[in-house]
Amino acid sequence: xxxxxxxxxxxxxxxxxxxxxxxxxxxxxxxxxxxxxxxxxxxxxxxxxxxxxxxxxxxxxxxxxxxxxxxxxxxxxxxxxxxxxxxxxxxxxxxxxxxxxxxxxxxxxxxxxxxxxxxxxxxxxxxxxxxxxxxxxxxxxxxxxxxxxxxxxxxxxxxxxxxxxxxxxxxxxxxxxxxxxxxxxxxxxxxxxxxxxxxxxxxxxxxxxxxxxxxxxxxxxxxxxxxxxxxxxxxxxxxxxxxxxxxxxxxxxxxxxxxxxxxxxxxxxxxxxxxxxxxxxxxxxxxxxx
Amino acid sequence: xxxxxxxxxxxxxxxxxxxxxxxxxxxxxxxxxxxxxxxxxxxxxxxxxxxxxxxxxxxxxxxxxxxxxxxxxxxxxxxxxxxxxxxxxxxxxxxxxxxxxxxxxxxxxxxxxxxxxxxxxxxxxxxxxxxxxxxxxxxxxxxx
Numbered sequence: 001x002x003x004x005x006x007x008x009x010x011x012x013x014x015x016x017x018x019x020x021x022x023x024x025x026x027x028x029x030x031x032x033x034x035x036x037x038x039x040x041x042x043x044x045x046x047x048x049x050x051x052x053x054x055x056x057x058x059x060x061x062x063x064x065x066x067x068x069x070x071x072x073x074x075x076x077x078x079x080x081x082x083x084x085x086x087x088x089x090x091x092x093x094x095x096x097x098x099x100x101x102x103x104x105x106x107x108x109x110x111x112x113x114x115x116x117x118x119x120x121x122x123x124x125x126x127x128x129x130x131x132x133x134x135x136x137x138x139x140x141x142x143x144x145x146x147x148x149x150x151x152x153x154x155x156x157x158x159x160x161x162x163x164x165x166x167x168x169x170x171x172x173x174x175x176x177x178x179x180x181x182x183x184x185x186x187x188x189x190x191x192x193x194x195x196x197x198x199x200x201x202x203x204x205x206x207x208x209x210x211x212x213x214x215x216x217x218x219x220x221x222x223x224x225x226x227x228x229x230x231x232x233x234x235x236x237x238x239x240x241x242x243x244x245x246x247x248x249x250x251x252x253x254x255x256x257x258x259x260x261x262x263x264x265x266x267x268x269x270x271x272x273x274x275x276x277x278x279x280x281x282x283x284x285x286x287x288x289x290x
Numbered sequence: 291x292x293x294x295x296x297x298x299x300x301x302x303x304x305x306x307x308x309x310x311x312x313x314x315x316x317x318x319x320x321x322x323x324x325x326x327x328x329x330x331x332x333x334x335x336x337x338x339x340x341x342x343x344x345x346x347x348x349x350x351x352x353x354x355x356x357x358x359x360x361x362x363x364x365x366x367x368x369x370x371x372x373x374x375x376x377x378x379x380x381x382x383x384x385x386x387x388x389x390x391x392x393x394x395x396x397x398x399x400x401x402x403x404x405x406x407x408x409x410x411x412x413x414x415x416x417x418x419x420x421x422x423x424x425x426x427x428x429x430x431x432x433x434x
Contacts, residue, residue, distance in 0.1 A: 218395075
């Protein structure tokens with residue numbers, strides 16, 4: 001009985017210690033100002049592996065992420081809003097960009113269990129190796145000591161895994177971060193309906209590509225990609241009011257034996273073509289624009 | 291015997307008596323000037339008679355009227371119909387060419403999509419648009 005009591009007390013103390021450790025990591029994250037370079041590897045079951053090289057400048061949850069490879073792209077998250085960086089301007093993004101590292105912090109701060117902790121060295125720096133389980137994923141993290149900066153994070157989730165590996169990271173003064181932010185002009189104008197509907201299509205297609213064509217002063221954006229059923233869809237998207245008829249365009253595809261459907265959302269016209277059956281296309285459209 | 295002037299005056303006014311007429315005939319045989327006068331007078335009289343007494347036949351009338359009508363019609367063609375026709379031809383050409391370029395445009399636009407539909411979509415960021423950041427958002431965002 002005494003042994004059982006002692007074990008319970010130990011478990012309780014361990015639990016309190018773990019919970020306090022998570023709290024420390026979360027609160028430390030919110031106050032860290034860092035600059036670093038990381039490699040992000042996304043692996044999805046049955047899909048190709050995606051690798052990104054990113055430069056990070058972060059102040060708590062506010063950050064500027066510059067993807068340097070494979071395709072240059074810069075975005076930022078400031079005040080829980082996502083911006084796309086164009087030169088020295090930041091424009092509101094039509095979609096939220098998720099940084100898995102921040103998802104980890106938010107996820108473990110809610111309901112999570114520390115499976116194991118151990119002390120190790122990461123890139124020569126004494127670190128805490130934690131394995132934490134939440135409802136959504138299992139996290140393996142290397143937390144540098146004593147700064148509690150995340151040096152490495154692996155997320156194993158239902159569909160695959162994401163690995164974030166900092167090859168260098170350092171704490172920087174807040175004034176440096178603020179000076180960088182002040183150089184940007186933040187445009188809070190909401191994204192256009194064209195951007196919003198294009199994003200809806202892009203977000204639901206794999207291996208997606210966007211092409212813009214312009215014929216006789218008519219601008220058409222063509223989005224193509226694969227649906228979750230591995231069927232190719234091509235969508236013609238253009239601003240309504242242009243000298244282009246959706247019925248004429250639809251007729252072109254129907255005459256060639258393809259399934260085509262035109263829809264209008266606000267001031268955006270779309271013609272979608274596929275080899276799928278019309279009912280399947282309709283179903284997919286409803287799913288995308290619900 | 292009368293003088294040339296007297297004969298000519300009476301001749302013109304048809305006042306010569308029978309005797310005077312015979313005398314004037316004899317006079318004409320010897321007077322070249324009076325012969326020329328009589329000849330000219332008769333020619334002029336014939337011309338005047340033609341002007342005052344001529345009535346065109348119906349055939350000639352129709353011919354003249356149709357000729358006039360034809361001339362007017364030709365004038366109208368040159369003044370109105372020809373430019374109108376030219377405008378119509380140009381208009382038709384423009385409309386037809388507009389239709390045909392429109393058809394070509396739709397076909398061109400359609401072909402780009404059909405090409406994409408028949409090919410395997412790229413497995414990495416592959417865009418040719420100033421909106422390609424939408425694709426980059428997708429690749430930059432961690433999905434799970």
